[in-house]
Amino acid sequence: MNREIAELSRRSPCGEDFGKAAGRSLAMRPDDTPRQRRAATVFVDHARSARSHIDVLAHRGGNFLPRRWQQFTVHAIHDTDIRGDGRLTERAKADNRGEGSRMNLQEKYGKERFGGKIATLWNVTGFGLVARFALCFLIITLICGVAYHHLATSVQAALGARASVDSTFAPTVPNKQLAPGPAPKGMVWIPGGEFSMGAQDPPEMNMVGMQATLDSRPIHRVYVDGFFMDKTDVTNAQFAAFVKATGYVTIAEKTPTQADFPGAPPENLVAGGVVFSPPNHQVGLNDHYQWWSYVKGANWRHPTGPTSSIKGKENYPVVQVAFPDAVAYANWAHKRLPTEAEWEFAARGGLAGKPFVWGEKFKPNGKYMANTFQGHFPDHDAGSDGFAGIAPVAQYTPNGYGLYDMAGNVWQWTTDWYRPDYYAELAKIGGVARNPKGPATPFDPSEPSEKKKVHRGGSFLCTDQYCSRYIVGTRGKGEVSTGTNHLGFRCIANSDHNN
Numbered sequence: 001m002n003r004e005i006a007e008l009s010r011r012s013p014c015g016e017d018f019g020k021a022a023g024r025s026l027a028m029r030p031d032d033t034p035r036q037r038r039a040a041t042v043f044v045d046h047a048r049s050a051r052s053h054i055d056v057l058a059h060r061g062g063n064f065l066p067r068r069w070q071q072f073t074v075h076a077i078h079d080t081d082i083r084g085d086g087r088l089t090e091r092a093k094a095d096n097r098g099e100g101s102r103m104n105l106q107e108k109y110g111k112e113r114f115g116g117k118i119a120t121l122w123n124v125t126g127f128g129l130v131a132r133f134a135l136c137f138l139i140i141t142l143i144c145g146v147a148y149h150h151l152a153t154s155v156q157a158a159l160g161a162r163a164s165v166d167s168t169f170a171p172t173v174p175n176k177q178l179a180p181g182p183a184p185k186g187m188v189w190i191p192g193g194e195f196s197m198g199a200q201d202p203p204e205m206n207m208v209g210m211q212a213t214l215d216s217r218p219i220h221r222v223y224v225d226g227f228f229m230d231k232t233d234v235t236n237a238q239f240a241a242f243v244k245a246t247g248y249v250t251i252a253e254k255t256p257t258q259a260d261f262p263g264a265p266p267e268n269l270v271a272g273g274v275v276f277s278p279p280n281h282q283v284g285l286n287d288h289y290q291w292w293s294y295v296k297g298a299n300w301r302h303p304t305g306p307t308s309s310i311k312g313k314e315n316y317p318v319v320q321v322a323f324p325d326a327v328a329y330a331n332w333a334h335k336r337l338p339t340e341a342e343w344e345f346a347a348r349g350g351l352a353g354k355p356f357v358w359g360e361k362f363k364p365n366g367k368y369m370a371n372t373f374q375g376h377f378p379d380h381d382a383g384s385d386g387f388a389g390i391a392p393v394a395q396y397t398p399n400g401y402g403l404y405d406m407a408g409n410v411w412q413w414t415t416d417w418y419r420p421d422y423y424a425e426l427a428k429i430g431g432v433a434r435n436p437k438g439p440a441t442p443f444d445p446s447e448p449s450e451k452k453k454v455h456r457g458g459s460f461l462c463t464d465q466y467c468s469r470y471i472v473g474t475r476g477k478g479e480v481s482t483g484t485n486h487l488g489f490r491c492i493a494n495s496d497h498n499n
Helices: 002-011 020-025 099-122 129-168 207-212 236-246 323-332 340-348 422-429
Strands: 187-190 193-197 220-224 227-230 272-276 292-296 411-417 452-456 476-479 492-494
Touching: 187 340, 193 340, 220 340, 220 422, 227 340, 236 323, 340 411, 340 452, 411 476
Parallel strands: none
Antiparallel strands: 187 227, 193 220, 227 492, 272 292, 411 452, 452 476
């Protein structure tokens, strides 16, 4: 299971995992330190060197080049490289050579050497025709036996895990105390109480859905106190009021400094944000750099780049906000961000063990309940749910507590540090965890040096083709200084907020 969790983290399903390297540069390289990664979009003029090439698409985002690659010429990609519809223009691609090429050669030669040994053994003079058939039969038998054992073990484990998950969900027991007073404007009372926290198996039991639950197990009992929560994500209008009152400048609006990225060329230190930039054709789903870009000038006022605007979208959720930006807003509003446990209790709306915040089926009676991705991912969002891309807040039926968009539309920040083993550690302690605030330190196996917080809820990009984290209980993660155009937040307030 630990290996599966590490692999899941490394693969970064649905492109929702943005470390500082991924967010600021969209060029994650596990052998490079965060300081070796730069903040602007670059591509490599691979013709400058025949010695080594970097596997970086022009639209992947930047990479603070390690010393061994500093002989390359890099160029910042500007907003002119993004078409008006948010799609990428055709640009040069770097050859997929360099380190990967050397690895491929090693793999190739290694296989040839291994194959040579088999050929030598097979043609040993002492083996007669009968012996060769016997050896062949033995090999086939062993292979089939191992395959059967592996399949049987996997099936039994899956069935056992499913039975275990089903049996560990217990009813939600809400507190009986009434709200301490009238709810603040735009908020509702969440009673708190005891519930089973974690992700249920997806109804279809497909691989995408099952992978989304790996770091959301085991199911464990949690208690949270009551609190008030925003009915919707914080909107552009609300965030604009905050900025007007305080003069606050978000991280995406600030130009990265040499102190943040020592050694990076000045021309590569540009303010911007991570933007979903779908290709205009079908692509394989093994490389999310094909649909994510770092765009100069993208920020909360211009979510997909300088030519975009929030004018007329005051009721849309604010995006391109990093964790400190969300905290700053919450402090100004005399509120705070929710813990992961508070967020999940509220999202479930009093239900227990259901895969969705509204119940058992994704489309009850054929009705869409959230803004997710339909069509062919990532190149075509059909908008069958009423919206292609981000939607205004409160367009779908609220959950049992009166909360809108607790699944889909935009991800939401929580205060918990991310660790894939956190639930397992809580389960070891046993009993009921009371008001848990997350682990003391963050750890993501895919980027051990990055400090990441938990994201919840999924976004308009979630789909059963690639990511199904609209399933309640599943978790996202992101480096604290990185915002995207599918990440927002909502606030909560303690029960004594009106006092």
